[in-house]
Amino acid sequence: MARLPVYLRALHALQDRGVATVSSEELASAAGVNSAKLRKDLSHLGSYGTRGVGYEVEYLVYQISRELGLTQDWVVAIIGVGNLGRALAGYGGFASRGFRVAGLLDADEQIVGQEISGLTVRHIDRLEDVIGEHGVSIAVIATPAGAAQGVCDRVVAAGVTSVLNFAPVVLTVPEWVDVRKVDLSIELQILAFHEQRKAGGPDGAGGRPSALDSGPPEPVHYVEAAE
Amino acid sequence: MARLPVYLRALHALQDRGVATVSSEELASAAGVNSAKLRKDLSHLGSYGTRGVGYEVEYLVYQISRELGLTQDWVVAIIGVGNLGRALAGYGGFASRGFRVAGLLDADEQIVGQEISGLTVRHIDRLEDVIGEHGVSIAVIATPAGAAQGVCDRVVAAGVTSVLNFAPVVLTVPEWVDVRKVDLSIELQILAFHEQRKAGGPDGAGGRPSALDSGPPEPVHYVEAAE
DNA sequence: AATTGTGAAGATCTTCACAGCC
DNA sequence: GGCTGTGAAGATCTTCACAATT
Numbered sequence A, B: 001m002a003r004l005p006v007y008l009r010a011l012h013a014l015q016d017r018g019v020a021t022v023s024s025e026e027l028a029s030a031a032g033v034n035s036a037k038l039r040k041d042l043s044h045l046g047s048y049g050t051r052g053v054g055y056e057v058e059y060l061v062y063q064i065s066r067e068l069g070l071t072q073d074w075v076v077a078i079i080g081v082g083n084l085g086r087a088l089a090g091y092g093g094f095a096s097r098g099f100r101v102a103g104l105l106d107a108d109e110q111i112v113g114q115e116i117s118g119l120t121v122r123h124i125d126r127l128e129d130v131i132g133e134h135g136v137s138i139a140v141i142a143t144p145a146g147a148a149q150g151v152c153d154r155v156v157a158a159g160v161t162s163v164l165n166f167a168p169v170v171l172t173v174p175e176w177v178d179v180r181k182v183d184l185s186i187e188l189q190i191l192a193f194h195e196q197r198k199a200g201g202p203d204g205a206g207g208r209p210s211a212l213d214s215g216p217p218e219p220v221h222y223v224e225a226a227e
Numbered sequence C: 001a002a003t004t005g006t007g008a009a010g011a012t013c014t015t016c017a018c019a020g021c022c
Numbered sequence D: 001g002g003c004t005g006t007g008a009a010g011a012t013c014t015t016c017a018c019a020a021t022t
Helices: A004-016 A024-031 A035-045 A057-068 A083-089 A092-096 A124-134 A145-157 A184-198 B004-016 B024-031 B035-043 B057-068 B083-089 B092-096 B124-134 B145-157 B184-198
Strands: A054-056 A074-079 A099-106 A119-123 A138-141 A162-165 A178-181 B054-056 B074-079 B099-106 B119-123 B138-141 B162-165 B178-181
Touching: A004 A024, A004 A035, A004 A057, A004 B184, A024 A035, A024 A054, A035 A057, A054 A057, A057 B184, A074 A083, A074 A124, A074 A145, A074 B184, A083 A099, A083 B083, A092 A099, A092 B184, A099 A124, A099 B184, A119 A124, A124 A145, A138 A145, A138 B184, A145 A162, A162 B184, A178 B184, A184 B004, A184 B057, A184 B074, A184 B092, A184 B099, A184 B138, A184 B162, A184 B178, B004 B024, B004 B035, B004 B057, B024 B035, B024 B054, B054 B057, B074 B083, B074 B124, B074 B145, B083 B099, B092 B099, B099 B124, B119 B124, B124 B145, B138 B145, B145 B162
Parallel strands: A074 A099, A074 A138, A099 A119, A138 A162, A162 A178, B074 B099, B074 B138, B099 B119, B138 B162, B162 B178
Antiparallel strands: none
């Protein structure tokens, strides 16, 4: 279930604040979901709550981590060390929770050999070697669009079964391989769509892109984030 | 509808290849969706196809662009110029389709004043000025988690109504503001979950994280991507 | 008294299958 | 003949509301 990581993050935040026990209502609001949904999601993992009391934070953290496979380490390779690949290589969230970056690869001779976040960038020719040597099971593709499918085919042939794709293409993979896609321009386009809606729709009378003086519908005060 | 940007990208690829007309079947497969779904999605925009023929690529590109609000320019500010913010600032997908980055802001004095992708980084104190001067309607938050909600509150107070959040927190916003979230570690966790499934589930007998020798279920040849 | 776990109802999304049109 | 547009069926996801349990 795609919401478990969100719950896990909220639970970690509670843990940091020293909270030992939490109700579905509280946790749901921290995670930004409905409490019935949260209870149903959690009940799929087993009966880890206590009626009348709530959930024990630490126990639930462990159970969700186990369910997500975070109790073991996963080996990651990042292919494409441009701006984005560099940002990913330095991203703390990788290392922190069971994801170990074992290789950075690029086709550009200028970049190969550079040391980034403690790793030396290797040439894309060595892709299969790196995957084999380190037992990489997750590949992060941060190449230009044109190179992505070729790289994907190669990592799959080398044994990778999960791909996180940042290139703006729909990757074709065998059915036993999982692909997830992160596409910045799609996210922006979805926001633009909603912006336009607010400004009166596509054929509305002179929608203003930079909707500054429209202001909020009502001067409402709103609460701070739970974090 | 969140799939329109995907269709649009597939259509642009067809356009580049000089294709003038496309059937729902072809376009659906390029976009990785079911053809009935594609037709239903498109029919929501109006009746832009011709029975027995298909859709005229150029006309459809225009209609979807219009629906998504890409026929006008949107002004974007990026807050937080770390590794990720830098990658975003240099990302071609921003400029190419109607998104103009008008400001880069950071709290770190070391970073303020640096020139990145043709823009000078300004101090976060000037956030409201930058938003006002340029008519920013979309804010991209690429700050550390702890700073994100505060920054969000400020951009909202300054008139921003769409937020693209890269910080690993659930942002709380007034109901008239749209938030989209991109979370790398959540994507990785979802992949880890599926990896584990393949390896035999959380309590399976010794699941191997680096599933190298498990190999594909069947030695099937698979087709290349459409683009 | 409080809160979980869950049937049942409701909402939404997906797919089928075919009438209608070119 | 071929393909779109869409009603109806099916699947899935969400929410309600309450019995079960501590």
